[in-house]
Every structure is written in structure tokens, then in C-alpha cells.
Amino acid sequence: MSAAYDALLKRARELALLGSTSSLLQWDQETFMPDRANAWRAEQLAHLAGLIHRLWTADEVGRWIAECEAEGLASDSDAAVNVREWRRSYDRATKLPSALVEECSKTEALAHQAWVEARASSRFAVFEPLLERLIELARRKADLWGYPESPYDALLDAYEPGATTAEVHRLFEDLAPRLSALAAKGVRAQEAHPAPSLPPGPYPVAAQQAFNREVAAALGFDFQAGRIDTAAHPFCTGLGPRDCRLTTRYDETDFTSSLYGVMHEVGHGLYDQGLPEAHYGTPCGEAVSLGVHESQSRLWENHVGRSRTFWEHWFPRAVHHFPQLAASSPEALWRHVNRIERTFIRVEADEVTYDLHIILRFRIERRLMEGELEARDVPAYWNESFEQLLGLRVPDDARGCLQDIHWSMGGFGYFPTYTLGNLNAAMLMRAAVAALPGLEAELASGNYAGLRAWLKETIHAHGMRYRAGDLIERAVGAPVTPQAHLDHLRSKVAAVGS
Amino acid sequence: MSAAYDALLKRARELALLGSTSSLLQWDQETFMPDRANAWRAEQLAHLAGLIHRLWTADEVGRWIAECEAEGLASDSDAAVNVREWRRSYDRATKLPSALVEECSKTEALAHQAWVEARASSRFAVFEPLLERLIELARRKADLWGYPESPYDALLDAYEPGATTAEVHRLFEDLAPRLSALAAKGVRAQEAHPAPSLPPGPYPVAAQQAFNREVAAALGFDFQAGRIDTAAHPFCTGLGPRDCRLTTRYDETDFTSSLYGVMHEVGHGLYDQGLPEAHYGTPCGEAVSLGVHESQSRLWENHVGRSRTFWEHWFPRAVHHFPQLAASSPEALWRHVNRIERTFIRVEADEVTYDLHIILRFRIERRLMEGELEARDVPAYWNESFEQLLGLRVPDDARGCLQDIHWSMGGFGYFPTYTLGNLNAAMLMRAAVAALPGLEAELASGNYAGLRAWLKETIHAHGMRYRAGDLIERAVGAPVTPQAHLDHLRSKVAAVGS
Numbered sequence: 001m002s003a004a005y006d007a008l009l010k011r012a013r014e015l016a017l018l019g020s021t022s023s024l025l026q027w028d029q030e031t032f033m034p035d036r037a038n039a040w041r042a043e044q045l046a047h048l049a050g051l052i053h054r055l056w057t058a059d060e061v062g063r064w065i066a067e068c069e070a071e072g073l074a075s076d077s078d079a080a081v082n083v084r085e086w087r088r089s090y091d092r093a094t095k096l097p098s099a100l101v102e103e104c105s106k107t108e109a110l111a112h113q114a115w116v117e118a119r120a121s122s123r124f125a126v127f128e129p130l131l132e133r134l135i136e137l138a139r140r141k142a143d144l145w146g147y148p149e150s151p152y153d154a155l156l157d158a159y160e161p162g163a164t165t166a167e168v169h170r171l172f173e174d175l176a177p178r179l180s181a182l183a184a185k186g187v188r189a190q191e192a193h194p195a196p197s198l199p200p201g202p203y204p205v206a207a208q209q210a211f212n213r214e215v216a217a218a219l220g221f222d223f224q225a226g227r228i229d230t231a232a233h234p235f236c237t238g239l240g241p242r243d244c245r246l247t248t249r250y251d252e253t254d255f256t257s258s259l260y261g262v263m264h265e266v267g268h269g270l271y272d273q274g275l276p277e278a279h280y281g282t283p284c285g286e287a288v289s290l291g292v293h294e295s296q297s298r299l300w301e302n303h304v305g306r307s308r309t310f311w312e313h314w315f316p317r318a319v320h321h322f323p324q325l326a327a328s329s330p331e332a333l334w335r336h337v338n339r340i341e342r343t344f345i346r347v348e349a350d351e352v353t354y355d356l357h358i359i360l361r362f363r364i365e366r367r368l369m370e371g372e373l374e375a376r377d378v379p380a381y382w383n384e385s386f387e388q389l390l391g392l393r394v395p396d397d398a399r400g401c402l403q404d405i406h407w408s409m410g411g412f413g414y415f416p417t418y419t420l421g422n423l424n425a426a427m428l429m430r431a432a433v434a435a436l437p438g439l440e441a442e443l444a445s446g447n448y449a450g451l452r453a454w455l456k457e458t459i460h461a462h463g464m465r466y467r468a469g470d471l472i473e474r475a476v477g478a479p480v481t482p483q484a485h486l487d488h489l490r491s492k493v494a495a496v497g498s
Numbered sequence: 499m500s501a502a503y504d505a506l507l508k509r510a511r512e513l514a515l516l517g518s519t520s521s522l523l524q525w526d527q528e529t530f531m532p533d534r535a536n537a538w539r540a541e542q543l544a545h546l547a548g549l550i551h552r553l554w555t556a557d558e559v560g561r562w563i564a565e566c567e568a569e570g571l572a573s574d575s576d577a578a579v580n581v582r583e584w585r586r587s588y589d590r591a592t593k594l595p596s597a598l599v600e601e602c603s604k605t606e607a608l609a610h611q612a613w614v615e616a617r618a619s620s621r622f623a624v625f626e627p628l629l630e631r632l633i634e635l636a637r638r639k640a641d642l643w644g645y646p647e648s649p650y651d652a653l654l655d656a657y658e659p660g661a662t663t664a665e666v667h668r669l670f671e672d673l674a675p676r677l678s679a680l681a682a683k684g685v686r687a688q689e690a691h692p693a694p695s696l697p698p699g700p701y702p703v704a705a706q707q708a709f710n711r712e713v714a715a716a717l718g719f720d721f722q723a724g725r726i727d728t729a730a731h732p733f734c735t736g737l738g739p740r741d742c743r744l745t746t747r748y749d750e751t752d753f754t755s756s757l758y759g760v761m762h763e764v765g766h767g768l769y770d771q772g773l774p775e776a777h778y779g780t781p782c783g784e785a786v787s788l789g790v791h792e793s794q795s796r797l798w799e800n801h802v803g804r805s806r807t808f809w810e811h812w813f814p815r816a817v818h819h820f821p822q823l824a825a826s827s828p829e830a831l832w833r834h835v836n837r838i839e840r841t842f843i844r845v846e847a848d849e850v851t852y853d854l855h856i857i858l859r860f861r862i863e864r865r866l867m868e869g870e871l872e873a874r875d876v877p878a879y880w881n882e883s884f885e886q887l888l889g890l891r892v893p894d895d896a897r898g899c900l901q902d903i904h905w906s907m908g909g910f911g912y913f914p915t916y917t918l919g920n921l922n923a924a925m926l927m928r929a930a931v932a933a934l935p936g937l938e939a940e941l942a943s944g945n946y947a948g949l950r951a952w953l954k955e956t957i958h959a960h961g962m963r964y965r966a967g968d969l970i971e972r973a974v975g976a977p978v979t980p981q982a983h984l985d986h987l988r989s990k991v992a993a994v995g996s
Contacts, residue, residue, distance in 0.1 A: 017545045020538070021519060028522060032530075033741065036723040040518070040738035047515045225534040240538035243531065 004067035005079055008086060009282065011061060015052055016281025020240050022048040027245050030231040046105075053101070057093045065090055078284045081465050085283035088161065095144045100137070107133050108410050115408035122398035124379050131407060132375035135368050138412045142369060152369040155413030159290040160420065162467035165366060168416050171423065172359045175482040179355055180389050182489055186340040186352045189497030195335040199324040203255035211255065211321040212248065212262040215314065219300060220452045221246075221266045222273055234261035236268035236297075241280040244272045255322060256337050263305040267297035270452060274460030282463075289468040290414070292459065294421020295428055302351055302422075303429040303488070304451070308334050308495075309444040340496055342392050344399035352489050355422055356389040361404070361415040369412065424472050426484035428455070431476035502565035503577055506584060507780065509559060513550055514779025518738050520546040525743050528729040544603075551599070555592050563588055576782045579963050583781035586659065593642045598635070605631050606908050613906035620896035622877050629905060630873040633866050636910045640867060650867040653911030657788040658918065660965035663864060666914050669921065670857045673980040677853055678887050680987055684838040684850045687995030693833040697822040701753035709753065709819040710746065710760040713812065717798060718950045719744075719764045720771055732759035734766035734795075739778040742770045753820060754835050761803040765795035768950060772958030780961075787966035788912070790957065792919020793926055800849055800920075801927040801986070802949070806832050806993075807942040838994055840890050842897035850987050853920060854887040859902070859913040867910065922970050924983035926953070929974035 022045060029041050055061075065087050073080040111130035118127035142151035150165040157163070209228070217223060222244075231247035238244050246269050248261035271293055279285025287293050304310060311318075311330040318333070319325045325333075340350050346357040364381060367373035373381060382401040383394040394400040406414050432454050433439050442450050458475035466474065473479050520543060527539050553559075563585050571578040609628035616625035640649035648663040655661070707726075715721060720742075729745035736742050744767050746759035769791055777783025785791050802808060809816075809828040816831070817823045823831070838848050844855040862879060865871035871879060880899040881892040892898040904912050930952050931937050940948050956973040964972065971977050 014545065017542050021523060021542050021546070024522060024526060025519060028526070032725060032727075034721065034723050034725055036720070037738050037741035040740060044515050044519050044738070047512065048519070222534070223532065225532050227530060227532055229530075240535050240542070242538060243535035 002068065002071055004064040004071075005083070008061070008064045008068065008082070011055065011064075012082075012086075012282050015055060018048055018052050018055075019281075020238070020243075022052070023237050024239050027237050027239065030233075030235070031229045031247060053093065056090065061086075061090055062094065078279070078282075081463070082283045085286075085464050092145060092158070095146075096141060097144075100140065100144070104137050104141075104410055107137060108408065111408045111410075112405075115402065115405065119398050119402040122396040122402065124397045124402060127402060127408070128375050131378070134407060134410050135375055135412075138410060139369060139371075150366065150370055152366045152413065155365075155369065156416065157413075159414050159417050160468060161289055161464075162469065163289070163291070163416075163420070167469075168362065168420070169366065171480070171482060172362055172416070172419065175355060175419075175423075175486070176359050176389065178482070178486060179352075179359075179489070182486070182493060183340070183342075183353045183356060184391060186489075186493040186496060187342055189493055190340040193497055195339045195496075196328070196332040198254055198256070198333075198336050199327050201253040201255075201324075203252055203322050205250045205252065207321045208250055208255045208258050211318060212259055214317060215259065216246075216262055216266045218446055219263070219266050219270065219304075219448050221269050225273060226269055228262060228265075234265050236265040236272065238272045241277045241285075244269045255318075256333075260301055260305060260337065264297040264301040267300035268293055270300070270455070271296040271460055274452075274456040275463060276461060279463055284463040284465065286464050288462070288464050288466070288471055289420075290417035291420030291424060292468045292471060294417055295424030295472075296455065296459070298421050298425040299429055299455075303425060304443060304448070306334075306337055306351070307443070309440070310334075311337075313444060313446045335496070338492060338496060340493065342390055344386075344392065344394060345403055351422075352493060353390060355419045355485075358415050358419040360385050360389055362419075364401075365412050365415065420468075420480075423480055423482055423485045424468075426488045427472060427476045427478070427480065428459070429488070430484045431458075500566065500569055502562040502569075503581070506559070506562045506566065506580070509553065509562075510580075510584075510780050513553060516546055516550050516553075518736070518741075520550070521735050522737050525735050525737065528731075528733070529727045529745060551591065554588065559584075559588055560592065576777070576780075579961070580781045583784075583962050590643060590656070593644075594639060595642075598638065598642070602635050602639075602908055605635060606906065609906045609908075610903075613900065613903065617896050617900040620894040620900065622895045622900060625900060625906070626873050629876070632905060632908050633873055633910075636908060637867060637869075648864065648868055650864050650911065653863075653867065654914065655911075657912050657915050658966060659787055659962075660967065661787070661789070661914075661918070665967075666860065666918070667864065669978065669980060670860055670914070670917065673853060673917075673984070674857050674887065676980070676984060677850075677857075677987070680984070680991060681838070681840070681851045681854060682889060684987075684991040684994060685840055687991055688838040691995055693837045693994075694826070694830040696752055696754075696831075696834055697825050699751040699753075699822075701750055701820050703748045703750065705819045706748055706753045706756050709816060710757055712815060713757065714744075714760055714764045716944055717761070717764050717768065717802075717946050719767050723771060724767060726760060726763075732763050734763040734770065736770045739775045739783075742767045753816075754831075758799055758803060758835065762795040762799040765798035766791055768798070768953070769794040769958055772950075772954040773961060774959060777961055782961040782963065784962050786960070786962045786964070786969055787918075788915035789918030789922060790966045790969065792915055793922030793970075794953065794957070796919050796923040797927055797953075801923060802941060802946070804832075804835055804849070805941070807938070808832075809835075811942060811944045833994070836990060836994060838991065840888055842884075842890065842892060843901055849920075850991060851888060853917045853983075856913050856917040858883050858887055860917075862899075863910050863913065918966075918978075921978055921980055921983045922966075924986045925970060925974045925976070925978065926957070927986070928982045929956075 025041060025045055025048070029038070033041060065083060068079070068083045069087070073083060107130065111127070111134055114127050114130045118124060138155060139151055142154035145154040145157070147153035148164065152165040156165060156168065212228065213223070216228065225242040226244035226246065228246045228248065230249060232249060234246070234248045236244065236246050246262065246265035248258045248265065251257040271287060275285050275287065277285070308330070311334045315330040315333065338350070340352050342353060343349050346354070349357055360382065363385060364373060364378060378401050379397050386392065386394050386400065432451055436450050436454055439450055442448070459471065462471060469480055523539060523543055523546070527536070531539060563581060566577070566581045567585070571581060605628065609625070609632055612625050612628045616622060636653060637649055640652035643652040643655070645651035646662065650663040654663060654666065710726065714726065723740040724742035724744065726744045726746065728747060730747060732744070732746045734742065734744050744760065744763040746756045746763065749755040769785060773783050773785065775783070806828070809832045813823070813828040813831065836848070838850050840851060841847050844852070847855055858880065861883060862871065862876060876899050877895050884890065884892050884898065930949055934948050934952055937948055940946070957969065960969060967978055
């Protein structure tokens with residue numbers, strides 16, 4: 001391999017060392033760090049971020065990439081994959097002048113504060129001027145990055161490389177009316193057949209931890225190379241090639257809240273633990289997109305964890321950890337974790353209504369970036385569109401357009417990946433069932449090794465070799481459509497109503 | 499202030515950000531990190547260590563220091579203190595060629611492995627060739643650093659800046675025969691009056707944690723700016739100006755093991771939390787020496803925690819957490835935690851015999867560095883000297899010269915600071931009692947604020963302004979001698995025998 005490629009590998013390794021160190025600083029901030037340490041932690045993170053940015057946007061990196069490109073690498077080689085992604089990442093990083101990057105950081109810090117205050121008091125006016133600036137900054141970034149058709153393409157590309165606004169728009173608008181009707185049907189069915197309530201708590205945190213750990217280990221999470229801790233919001237982060245940390249939160253009145261948090265994060269963690277370790281820190285060893293990452297978490301959480309057979313298998317262990325469940329049944333638990341109900345809050349939404357929350361956000365983001373909507377228009381558009389999609393009138397902005405943190409962090413383009421993850425998960429599960437004849441029997445007996453190996457082979461092992469859409473298409477043999485996801489939800493609705 | 503001084507402040511801040519990040523990596527390694535993450539963690543640490551070393555040994559740092567020195571700073575100014583210490587640290591760092599630094603790192607890594615194996619099988623021969631190389635490397639480093647009289651001066655200076663071998667030798671050889679006789683007397687007294695045994699366990703870990711936390715908070719440890727976690731060996735580390743992390747370990751048959759671990763580390767932690775925050779990352783905001791650091795831990799652990807009044811005050815709370823203690827008494831607990839007995843193992847030694855273990859190690863280290871002893875001579879010298887000091891025949895090297903990790907890490911010069919800490923602690927406690935008229939009554943009522951404030955004012959607030967010996971002399975009004983420590987131990991021995 002050329003000296004330029006070797007230099008890039010070396011720089012990538014250095015950045016992986018610093019980047020994973022920064023991830024530890026963030027993990028600790030969310031889990032164990034004492035309150036008064038926050039100001040210093042922010043300085044540590046900013047310093048490392050600056051160091052990483054300077055090392056990656058240095059002139060020599062651009063020269064090395066250009067030299068590699070001039071060598072004409074075999075298109076299916078690891079090196080070609082890495083150089084292609086390094087180019088993409090280097091261009092994105094260097095196209096923004098550092099003054100703009102700093103302005104974004106400062107505005108996001110102010111916007112976060114304003115958002116916290118605005119949400120707490122449900123006053124959109126407090127957030128509006130900051131949102132306006134964030135939108136303006138996002139538009140400027142999109143212009144600098146460039147895009148084929150819509151400025152939103154450039155933002156989406158940060159989270160879902162290669163995806164286009166037009167394609168997401170087509171998928172989502174195809175899904176919206178069908179899902180809206182299905183959700184209405186599901187809610188009616190649920191009202192007609194209310195789910196039995198969970199036996200009263202407490203479900204002690206220690207017992208929840210023990211049960212969650214048992215389930216996570218059965219799914220294949222490697223506790224020699226990972227942990228589960230407690231944080232305000234569940235997340236999964238990789239701190240090295242053999243160091244994957246998950247978090248969840250506990251509700252002592254309902255153990256299933258932490259359990260599904262863990263199963264979701266284990267899905268992310270298995271992807272992390274399934275990436276090729278030899279390529280750690282280079283694109284060949286990295287997750288391809290958030291939409292594919294989310295497909296892994298949703299598959300384990302919803303397709304495996306919210307199935308009837310899951311509770312048929314795990315019920316005795318659940319009773320072991322929570323003796324009051326002896327009064328319940330696998331069927332009752334299954335019904336409990338598959339309740340369908342309208343909610344204003346995305347993170348509380350069930351499987352059937354969830355994507356409607358995302359479609360709404362995508363509609364707004366796309367219009368904001370294409371100039372059809374301004375910050376001041378957001379509440380009215382939100383409330384109208386929410387009622388159209390979910391049949392509920394939003395009572396205040398705290399339960400409406402102020403509920404999510406994403407925009408306050410400048411994260412336009414992130415939301416669609418949640419629903420792409422759901423569509424991908426349903427397609428992958430259907431393909432796995434077709435590819436692995438004994439799979440349903442295996443899952444019913446709590447044997448997850450076959451499914452995990454299939455996902456590793458079809459998804460994890462490839463790193464960023466293929467674009468997300470192509471990777472899914474290779475794995476399932478067809479392009480991404482909402483069909484498998486809708487079928488999955490339809491069978492849920494039918495079961496809930498029976 | 500000059501541009502050179504400002505540049506040094508900026509560099510020092512950068513190094514503090516990176517150094518405290520490295521400390522988090524190490525803290526996590528000892529507390530929560532999963533096993534298989536170790537190789538990557540070692541790379542992260544090595545990378546940060548290299549970065550920090552390069553940033554501090556850069557030519558411009560030497561120029562900035564020289565420019566500041568040429569300015570003629572007022573000798574009692576903060577700037578003068580910082581520039582003096584930066585000079586010392588810069589010279590120490592730049593006098594070693596990087597090839598030697600690397601050789602040390604590699605040899606220490608090999609020596610650590612060899613030491614683990616040698617200790618497990620009690621075979622000195624496994625460790626001897628590595629110890630020989632470590633001694634040779636330490637001698638070369640001492641020669642490069644330079645020293646007034648003994649090569650050991652240069653090593654001691656790393657942990658106890660300004661201390662000399664001659665002075666430590668004089669203090670220790672003054673102490674040795676008196677302590678040896680006192681220890682023999684103490685052991686006989688204890689044998690004549692055996693301490694009552696602790697009511698049988700279990701003392702559950704959760705109850706120990708609750709009690710320890712209560713005691714630590716009463717001593718003044720700020721849990722908004724610190725934590726206590728579990729690790730194989732108790733330690734205290736600072737991860738930022740408001741982030742001090744302690745660890746301890748638990749023995750469910752004896753809750754006092756974790757308690758005194760915590761009280762010891764809280765002593766270190768209060769020093770850390772008492773340093774002037776505005777000077778964080780510069781010598782004016784740093785601890786002056788290990789011997790002074792250890793004085794803080796020993797003072798709280800032994801002078802406060804092992805006193806009769808401590809148990810008179812805390813007994814009811816201990817019974818609250820450990821109901822089986824209702825069958826015991828404050829007097830019985832006090833006797834339990836003040837048992838005097840000969841042991842082969844330093845870390846298990848009581849207050850009266852502890853320093854004899856240190857004096858032995860200092861005698862060996864000094865002779866090794868001055869060329870009077872070689873690696874192969876260590877076991878015989880150890881065993882002979884141990885029997886002379888402690889009256890016990892060492893049965894094997896695992897319980898002899900292989901017991902400590904320090905030499906395998908190249909840490910020659912560290913051991914004396916433990917006994918310097920004991921001498922300092924006794925002098926500080928005596929001076930505090932003299933300076934604060936109500937102190938003994940306050941301590942008897944569990945009010946530690948006065949003692950803590952006095953230590954903050956006399957010790958913590960000064961950072962590295964004075965050399966350790968001068969700082970203690972200013973605080974107590976007399977030079978360091980073993981007298982206060984011997985008086986303290988004599989009263990222990992008298993009480994145990996009565």
C-alpha cells in the first residue's frame with residue numbers, strides 16, 4: 001500500500017484513539033460524573049473536539065486522499081472504501097469555514113438553554129429566535145456542502161449517507177395515509193379490547209437489572225466487552241473495539257420500560273460488537289448509517305422483544321425476578337407491551353403510531369430547509385399536521401413542537417433515520433425468517449444465535465462498504481419499501497383487536 | 499503579565515485538560531471498564547501520555563520559561579512560584595532522551611508481568627533480571643537529572659520535591675530503633691490484652707456504602723464534586739477542579755476495612771477539594787508533595803478515625819447500619835481498629851509497625867542507588883533487615899521483597915513518602931489541637947469543620963508555594979522530627995495494654 005494510504009491509516013487510528021476518549025468523557029458525563037464537574041468536562045470535550053477537527057482537516061490529509069485517489073485503487077478493495085469515505089468526510093469537514101463551525105457551537109449552546117426554558121414553560125417565543133438562527137445556519141451549511149436537489153439532502157447525508165430527500169419523501173408520503181388509517185384502527189381495537197394492567201409494583205431496580213442482564217446476555221451482548229449502566233436517557237456508545245456501553249433508566253412501577261430500553265440498546269450494541277475489529281477506526285469498520293443502526297435496535301426491541309414467543313419463553317424468568325408476575329401470564333405481558341394508544345410525545349409512542357411522529361418532523365424539516373416554512377410557522381404547522389396524522393389536538397407547545405432536543409442541537413436531518421430504521425428492521429426480519437428455516441422455533445426457545453449471526457454476516461461485517469440502501473437491498477433482495485413494516489404493524493393491530 | 503507567561507498558562511491549561519482526561523481513562527480502567535477493553539485503553543493512555551510529553555517538552559516551552567526567568571518576578575508572586583516549578587518539571591522532562599523514556603516504559607511493562615508471576619509463585623529469580631534492568635535505568639535517570647549528593651536524591655525529588663536522602667536517612671534512622679522497641683512492646687501488650695473480636699458478619703456491602711458515605715460527608719467530602727466507587731485497591735484521583743473520585747474495597751466480614759479505606763482517601767480528597775480552584779492546572783493549585791498528601795490521609799484515617807471519641811460518636815450510626823453491632827461497644831470497636839500485630843505485609847500493617855516496613859524499603863532503595871546493593875542481594879538483605887526491625891523471619895519472597903508493586907513500575911523513591919506522611923500528620927494534629935482550643939470537643943461531637951478549615955488554611959491553600967518541609971514548619975512552628983508521631987504511637991501502645 002502507498003505511503004499516503006499508510007499515513008491516512010495512521011491518522012485515522014490517532015483520531016479513533018482521541019474520538020473514543022471523547023466518547024468516554026461523554027459516557028461518564030451521562031452516568032457517573034458529579035454535578036459540579038460539568039463546566040470542566042465541557043472544556044475537556046471542546047478541547048478534544050478542536051484537536052480532532054484540526055488533525056482531520058489538516059492540509060496533508062487532503063493531499064494524502066488526493067494521492068490515493070490518483071493511484072486508482074481496485075473499486076472493491078478495503079482501501080477504495082476507506083478512501084471514498086475519507087474523501088466524503090474530509091470534504092464535509094473542510095467546506096465549512098471555522099468561523100461558521102464556531103458560530104454553530106455557540107448558537108447551539110444558547111439554543112439548548114433557551115429550549116430547556118421554553119419547554120419547561122411551554123413558551124415557543126423563548127425558543128423561536130434561536131430556532132430561526134439555527135435554521136439559517138443549517139441552510140448556510142447545506143449551501144457550502146452542496147446538494148443534488150434539495151438543501152435538505154446535504155443535512156440528511158450527515159446521518160444517512162447517500163439517501164436523498166426525494167426518496168425519503170416518496171417513502172414517507174406513501175406510508176403516511178396508510179399508517180394514519182392503521183393507527184386509527186389500532187386505537188379503536190385497543191379501546192375495544194383494553195390490555196390487562198401489569199400487577200402492581202414495586203419492581204425493584206436490582207431485580208430489573210438482573211433480569212435485563214439475563215436477557216441481554218441471551219441476545220448475545222458480550223459483557224466482557226461491554227456494560228449496562230443507568231442514565232436519564234437510554235443510549236449506546238462505543239469506547240473502543242471491545243468496549244460497548246449501554247444505558248437504560250428504571251421505573252419501579254413497570255419493569256418493561258427498562259427492559260425494552262435495554263433490548264433496543266443491545267440491538268445497537270450487537271451492531272457495534274459485530275463490526276470487523278481489524279478495521280476499527282476506519283470506514284470499513286464503522287456503522288454505515290443511523291437508519292441501519294436503528295434497524296438493529298428496532299429489530300431486537302420490536303420484532304424479537306415484542307413477539308408473543310418472547311414472553312412465552314421469558315415469562316418464567318420474569319416471575320423468578322418479579323414474584324408478583326405469577327398472577328399474570330405471557331399473553332397478558334405480551335398485550336401490555338403492545339398497547340396501542342395516541343400520545344403527544346414521540347418517545348412514549350407505540351410501534352403503530354411512532355412513525356407518524358417522524359413523518360411530521362420530516363415534513364417540517366424539509367420545508368424549513370427548502371424555504372417553504374420559517375421558524376415562526378412551526379407551531380401552527382405542527383399542530384395542524386399532528387391532528388391530521390394522529391387525530392389529536394395538541395394542547396400546548398411543550399407537548400408539541402418543543403418536545404424534542406434535536407433541533408436545539410442543530411440536528412436537522414436526523415429524525416427520518418428512526419423511521420428508515422423501522423422499515424429496514426421489518427425487511428430484515430422478513431428476510432431472516434425466509435433465509436433461516438428454523439428461525440422461528442429457535443427464537444421461541446430463546447436461542448438468538450442464528451439471527452445474530454445472520455445480521456452480522458449480512459449487515460455488521462460490511463462496515464461502510466455499501467451505501468445503506470444498497471446494503472439492505474443486498475441483504476433482503478429488494479429495494480426498501482414500507483410494505484414489510486406495514487404488514488408487521490397490521491398483524492399487531494389484528495392481534496390486539498382479537 | 500508577559501506574553502511568555504500567558505503562553506505558559508495557556509499551555510498548562512491545555513495539559514491540565516489532557517491530563518485530567520487521561521486520569522478519567524485510568525479511573526474507568528480501575529472501576530468500570532470491561533475486561534476485554536484493556537488493550538485499547540492502554541493505547542489510548544500511551545497516546546495521551548505522548549501528546550502531553552511532546553506539548554510540555556517543546557522548545558517554545560523552554561524559551562517561555564527562560565523569558566519569564568529573565569523578567570525577574572517578585573519572589574513571592576504566584577507567577578514566581580509557577581515559573582520555579584515549571585522550570586523544575588521542564589528540566590526533569592527534557593533531561594531524559596526519549597529513547598530512555600521508551601526503554602523505561604517497555605521495561606516496566608515487562609517487569610510488571612514478571613513481578614505478577616514472581617509474586618504468585620514466590621520465585622524471585624523470575625523478577626531479578628527485570629529488577630536489575632530497572633535499577634540500572636533508575637541510576638541512569640538519576641545521573642541525567644543530577645543530584646546534590648546521592649543519586650537517590652534525584653529519584654526522591656520526583657515525589658517529594660526538595661527532600662534529600664541525607665535528611666530522610668537521619669529522620670528514619672532516628673526513628674528505627676525507637677519504633678522497633680515500641681512495636682515489640684506494643685505486640686506484647688496486645689498479646690496480654692487481646693482485642694475483642696468483631697460480631698460476626700455479614701456486613702452487607704450496601705450498608706457499608708451507606709455508612710461510609712455518611713462518615714465521608716461528615717468529614718466534609720463534597721459529593722457534588724466527587725464520588726466513591728469500588729476498585730481492587732483504594733485510591734483517590736482528581737479529574738478536574740470539581741471532580742474528585744475515591745475508591746475502596748469491601749470485606750463483608752469486617753466493615754472497618756472499607757471504612758478506613760474511605761477515611762484515608764477522603765483525607766486525600768479533602769486536600770484535592772481544598773486546593774485553590776482558580777489556580778487549577780498550575781503549580782499554585784497543585785499538591786506540594788506525596789509526603790504532605792499522605793499526611794492528610796493519615797491524619798483523617800488514624801488521628802481522627804482511630805480515636806476513642808470517633809467511635810463514641812459514631813457507634814449509634816454504625817449500629818443503625820449493622821444491627822449486630824448492638825452486641826459490641828464503642829470501646830470494643832476502638833480496640834478492634836487499633837490492634838497491634840506483626841505482619842509480613844506492609845498494607846496490612848497497623849500504625850505502630852507500619853513505618854518499620856517503610857524504613858526497610860528506604861534502606862534497600864538507597865543502597866541500590868548508591869551501588870552498595872544489587873538486585874540479586876535484595877532478598878537476603880530484606881529478610882535480614884526485616885527480622886532485625888520486626889522480629890519476624892520472612893518465610894518466602896512473596897511475603898518479603900516481592901510483595902509491593904512499586905519497583906516493578908520503576909517507582910524508586912516513592913516509599914519514604916508514606917512515613918513522611920505519618921510524621922507530618924502527627925505534627926499537624928498536635929499543632930491543630932494547640933491552635934484550636936475547642937477542637938477535641940468538636941471532634942468528639944462529630945464536628946470536623948474546624949479541623950478541615952485549619953488544614954485548608956495552613957496546607958491546602960498554598961499549593962506548591964513552599965517546599966514540603968517549609969510548609970509543615972510554617973504550619974506547626976517547628977522542623978519535621980519523629981517526636982509527635984512517636985508520642986502518638988506511645989499513647990496507643992499504652993492504651994492497648996491497659
